[in-house]
Amino acid sequence: xxxxxxxDGQIVVMTQQGMCLRLGADGKEIKSFQAQQLGSYGTELLPxxxxxVPALYQNKVFEYDPDGKVVWEASVMQPISASRMPNGxxxxxxxxxxxxxxxxxxxxKQVAETTxxxxxxxxxxx
Numbered sequence: 076x077x078x079x080x081x082x083d084g085q086i087v088v089m090t091q092q093g094m095c096l097r098l099g100a101d102g103k104e105i106k107s108f109q110a111q112q113l114g115s116y117g118t119e120l121l122p123x124x125x126x127x128v129p130a131l132y133q134n135k136v137f138e139y140d141p142d143g144k145v146v147w148e149a150s151v152m153q154p155i156s157a158s159r160m161p162n163g164x165x166x167x168x169x170x171x172x173x174x175x176x177x178x179x180x181x182x183x184k185q186v187a188e189t190t191x192x193x194x195x196x197x198x199x200x201x
Contacts, residue, residue, distance in 0.1 A: 076089050077089045085098060089113055092113075094110070117129050119157060125140050125146060136157045148183070151167050167198075173191065176198055
């Protein structure tokens, strides 16, 4: 479903079934773990090598460390995209109707909401 290439050449891949694979620059598997099943393409590899995963069918967004441990999670209705903002908050696109963009603080508390006219597949804020 998604792949992110790091500056050192490693590639982090998320499958639709929720398997997270870390591949070396040579394409060989370094590590893998089972995460939540994906329902969208909206994952994000963070600078600390953690990965944000919107779990559409579980109504949650998870942050996994490189070993597969959940280090942050938040309940959100039908998340399809998650992105960490420079201020540490998380921007989430929700597939519920009406479609929404939500901003959550570091504790998972909603601090902003924008209703959209159509679904947003991926959102980023600088």
